[in-house]
Amino acid sequence: MTHAAPAPGGYDESELRQVLERGCTEVGLDCSDARLLRGHTNAVYLLERERTVVKIARRGSRIEGVERTVRFVRWLMSLDFPTAPLHPADQPVVVDQHAVTFWHYLPQPSHPVAASQLADPLRALHALPSPPVPLPAHDNLAAIRRSLSRITCLSTDALEFLNEYAAQLETHLEGVQYELPGGVIQGDPQHRNALHLDGAAVLCDWDTVALGQPEWDLVTVEVHCRRFGYGKQHYKAFADAYGWDVTRLPDYRTLAAIRELRMITTNARKVRHAPGSLIEVQRRVEGLRRNDQLLEWNIL
Template identity: 35%
Template sequence: MAESLAGVASLADRAQQILHTACQTVGLDHRGAELLRLRSNAVYKLKDPIIVRIATAPTAAERLPAVLAVTRWLDQHGFPAVRPADHIADQPVMCTGVAVTFWDYVPCSDVPSTTSELGRLLRDLHAYPAPPISLRSLDDPLASLRANLRQHPESLTPGERDWLSHRINDLTEQWKQLPFAGPPALVHGDAWIDNLFRHHDGHVVLGDWDSVALGPREWDLIHSYHGQARFGLSQRDVDSFATAYGYDLRTWPGYEALQRIRDLYAVGIHIRNAHGDPFSRQELPRRMRSLIEGTTDRWHMKPT
């Protein structure tokens, strides 16, 4: 099993070490690399420019070959997805058990992407046939949370662990009863507005395909509605998303249950990273408190 980045004292320090080693392995210069994100992946931009993604999840090495294959397949079929840097052979590159991938850099405009654009891209994505690639089935979205709780119990108090364990079991049963419409589709798996990048020529590109799967379309849609509940998207943002997609998930009978599942899912990354990342240590108690108390407090995506 791959080693988790979060298994050391400092997530950022460990990521920097792996960046150095991975770049040496493929003949790239890591000097002056810019850290763009440190969450479910450590993401760096090299001067070349190339994007380097260092996986924090222990299961990444198993999933990433399919991620690379799907994004290549989508690019061949004209879908605006980020592209692997294919002049770097034999990805993912393994460094002391951690999986590293290299991607073409998207030179971004200052004009933000919109939820309307995200809705249209997801509508197009969900109309694609299943690609000729072995993909995981999204039949248990809380599986990763269950694993994080088992592997990192020290991130929570005993009372939080007990509450969360029971809540996972309850919502897993609710997931099994949801009235999903239509057969499984190709889903992005983390279809959040922050993963939509505007190229400087104006078109938008969808990134971060680590959670790609075959599963219910509703899972891709719920992220934007959850964004209004927790991360500051406006009513207008969500209405625009629904209009662009051509369907409003709020009319679906499973909507409230799926919101609860998505809400719970969102603590997993912070359980995994809490002892190696100061932001996760701060954010995890906030999220757990609001879940246990049933409040709709605003959550943070990055340090404030």
């Protein structure tokens, strides 16, 4: 008996292809030349001739969350906000409990968006009025707890450490004093969640959009610059362009530590779909144990 080979991210390749074909048929797109770009939280295909990107969420992902994302991005587009644009098809299309969305393809150069290019769209996002789409409240610690309850790849000792660390950070968070007005935040702004367009950057991957403190977006950019080898000058260029430096916040270290813990626990939860990431996850956990704030991480 033979089994279908898993696609990147742990997807079943033959099933994924069927979902792609049925979803594209639903909206009248030709997927005969589809090429898998990545498979992680979503499986992402490029339809070269159609100039369309197709995102397929895992079975069991909250359909209403994808529907909310579509409504939110449609609203952004109505404001001419710098976002990756949705295809005009009626979406999401649901195929066997997978939510499928369709996006205009924006060809990209080989280099990612620079942190400084994130400043203008993020500042514009943080200045938006209340959206007509109900958004969840941003809660990193709740996301961390959900991940911790589902991690199966780490030792009991490591999980005990992470749970205790999360509890300590939750206590510290109670005393954090924010300085910026709350509003719409992207939730995970970074170099790979933005695209080049006409010499500027547009935001994409809106799965984590929420209502919350802009400081969470800004500390995410800082963490990515520090942890993934971009360097202090790269982050400084972002802070100068945005007009506010989150590292000057007295409680910056608490926010940064929580954001890093969320990144680690999210990837640990996904190890079963990406077994090759286990060594890097364990390496990051050991870095936390040593309180190594400068350990450079490898991208997963």
